[in-house]
Amino acid sequence: MSFVVIEPGIATTVQDRGRPGLAALGVPPSGAIDRAIADMLNRLVGNPEDAAVLETAGGVRLRAQRSLVIASDSESAPRHLRAGDEISIAPGGVRQWHYLAVQGGIGTPLVLGSRSHDTLSGIGALAITAGTELGIARRTTDLVPVDVAPLGAPSTTIRASAGPRLDWFEGDALAALTTTSWTVVESNRVGVRLHGARIARRTAIELPSEGLVRGAIQIPPDGDLVMMLADHPTTGGYPVVAVVDDADVAALAQHPAGTTIRLRVERAGGDGAPNDGHC
Amino acid sequence: MGARASLVEDLPAHPADWAAGLLRLAVPGVIDVVPAARTVLVRCGTAADLAVAIARFDDVVASIEIGASTETTVVIPVRYDGPDLADVAERTGRSVDEVVRLHVAAEYRVAFCGFAPGFAYLEGLPVELELPRRATPRTRVPAGSVAIAAAYSAVYPSASPGGWHLLGSTPTTLWDLNADPPARLTPGTTVRFEER
Numbered sequence: 001m002s003f004v005v006i007e008p009g010i011a012t013t014v015q016d017r018g019r020p021g022l023a024a025l026g027v028p029p030s031g032a033i034d035r036a037i038a039d040m041l042n043r044l045v046g047n048p049e050d051a052a053v054l055e056t057a058g059g060v061r062l063r064a065q066r067s068l069v070i071a072s073d074s075e076s077a078p079r080h081l082r083a084g085d086e087i088s089i090a091p092g093g094v095r096q097w098h099y100l101a102v103q104g105g106i107g108t109p110l111v112l113g114s115r116s117h118d119t120l121s122g123i124g125a126l127a128i129t130a131g132t133e134l135g136i137a138r139r140t141t142d143l144v145p146v147d148v149a150p151l152g153a154p155s156t157t158i159r160a161s162a163g164p165r166l167d168w169f170e171g172d173a174l175a176a177l178t179t180t181s182w183t184v185v186e187s188n189r190v191g192v193r194l195h196g197a198r199i200a201r202r203t204a205i206e207l208p209s210e211g212l213v214r215g216a217i218q219i220p221p222d223g224d225l226v227m228m229l230a231d232h233p234t235t236g237g238y239p240v241v242a243v244v245d246d247a248d249v250a251a252l253a254q255h256p257a258g259t260t261i262r263l264r265v266e267r268a269g270g271d272g273a274p275n276d277g278h279c
Numbered sequence: 280m281g282a283r284a285s286l287v288e289d290l291p292a293h294p295a296d297w298a299a300g301l302l303r304l305a306v307p308g309v310i311d312v313v314p315a316a317r318t319v320l321v322r323c324g325t326a327a328d329l330a331v332a333i334a335r336f337d338d339v340v341a342s343i344e345i346g347a348s349t350e351t352t353v354v355i356p357v358r359y360d361g362p363d364l365a366d367v368a369e370r371t372g373r374s375v376d377e378v379v380r381l382h383v384a385a386e387y388r389v390a391f392c393g394f395a396p397g398f399a400y401l402e403g404l405p406v407e408l409e410l411p412r413r414a415t416p417r418t419r420v421p422a423g424s425v426a427i428a429a430a431y432s433a434v435y436p437s438a439s440p441g442g443w444h445l446l447g448s449t450p451t452t453l454w455d456l457n458a459d460p461p462a463r464l465t466p467g468t469t470v471r472f473e474e475r
Contacts, residue, residue, distance in 0.1 A: 020310050021311060025397060026394060209315050209400070211313035211314075216280065234395075235315050235392075235394065243284075
C-alpha cells in the first residue's frame with residue numbers, strides 16, 4: 001500500500017472522471033466536482049487525466065508508506081514524499097473542495113468503469129477512516145518535470161443560459177435571476193442550494209419527470225434554486241429555469257455556504273449559440 | 280439544456296422507443312440518451328457534437344421501425360403483504376384481493392429509469408389503482424419493495440427513501456453491479472407481476 005489515512009477529514013472520497021453514459025439507468029455521472037483542478041494536479045504528477053484523486057472538504061491527514069510524488073491544490077507545485085512523511089489538507093480557503101493527486105493514481109476498485117464514489121446512491125463507496133490504506137493504480141518511475149500552476153479564486157459571477165422550463169415562471173424570470181444576490185445555503189456533491197428572491201411559478205401543475213444535467217438549476221416548491229452537481233439525480237420533477245455554463249459549475253460548487261454570488265443568465269445556449277427550438 | 284444537451288419533447292414516438300431509435304443510429308459524441316415521462320434528454324460532450332446529433336433527429340423514427348424489440352417479458356414474483364396494501368384497497372374502494380388481481384393482471388413496460396440506479400418507472404398500471412404519492416415519504420423503503428404511485432408501478436432496486444405505496448416485495452435482484460447491464464429493468468422492457 002502507498003499511504004495510510006491518519007485523519008479522514010470531511011466528505012473525503014475518491015473521484016476520477018466519473019461514469020458518464022449510464023444516466024438512462026438512473027446512474028449519475030459523479031466524478032471530481034472541480035475537474036479543472038483535478039486534471040491539472042494529475043498533469044503536475046505526470047498522470048493521465050483519468051487517474052483517481054482524493055477529493056475532500058478538508059481535515060485530511062495522510063502518511064506516505066513509500067516514496068510518492070503528490071500534488072494538492074494548496075500548493076502550486078508537486079512534492080516528493082518519502083516513507084513516513086505526512087501530508088495534511090486543511091479545510092477552508094477560497095475553495096471548499098480540495099484535491100490530492102498522487103503519481104500513478106489512487107488504486108481503488110473500479111465500479112461500473114470508475115473509481116468515483118456516488119454519494120447519492122453509494123455506488124463506488126469506500127470507507128475512508130483512520131487506518132484506511134490506499135494504494136496506487138499504476139506503478140511508474142517517470143521523472144516529473146518541476147512545474148508551477150498557481151490557482152486563482154473561483155468567480156462569484158456565474159454564467160448560465162435559459163433552461164427548458166423558463167416559461168413555467170412568472171414575469172421576467174431571467175432578469176430576476178440576474179439581478180438577485182444569491183446566497184449559498186447548502187453545498188454538497190449532489191447539488192448546491194441558493195437562497196435569494198422567490199421566483200414565482202406561473203402554474204401549479206406538476207411537471208412530469210424529465211432528464212437533468214450537471215449545472216441545471218431547478219426551482220423546487222420552496223423557491224430556492226438548486227443546481228445539479230456531480231451526483232445529481234438523473235431525472236426530476238421540478239422545472240429547470242436555467243443551466244449554469246459548464247465552465248462555471250465548479251466555480252459555484254467551490255463557494256462554501258454563506259457566500260453571495262450573482263448569476264448572469266443569457267437567453268442563448270451556453271456557448272453563445274442561438275436556441276434552435278430545442279430546449 | 281445548456282450548450283451540450285437538448286431536452287427533446289413533442290416526440291413522434293414513445294420516449295423509450297425514440298431513445299432506442301436514436302441510440303441505434305450510433306451518432307458519435309452522444310454521451311447520454313435519457314428517456315423520461317414525456318421527453319428525451321440528449322447529452323453530448325461538446326456543442327458541436329450536439330449539433331451533429333440534432334441534425335439526425337429526423338432519422339430517429341425510421342430507426343425505431345427497423346429494430347422491433349424481441350426481448351422476453353420479465354416476470355416478477357411478489358408476496359403481496361406490503362404495509363400500504365390495506366390503505367390502497369380502502370382508498371380505491373376495493374378489497375385487497377381485487378387490488379392484487381388488478382396489479383397482477385396488467386402488462387407493464389419500462390417507460391424510463393430515474394430517481395435511483397435501476398429504478399424503473401413501469402407504465403400500464405390500471406387506472407383504478409392510481410393514487411397520488413404518500414403525503415409523508417418513508418425514510419427507508421427496503422430493496423425489493425413493489426410499489427405504485429400516480430400512473431406507475433415500480434420495484435425499489437435498493438433500499439432508499441420513498442414515497443410510493445408499498446404493495447409487497449420480491450426477492451428478484453433488480454440491480455447487480457456485476458451484470459451487464461447492471462439494471463434488470465431498462466427502458467422498453469415489458470414486465471408482469473405474479474403473486475407467489
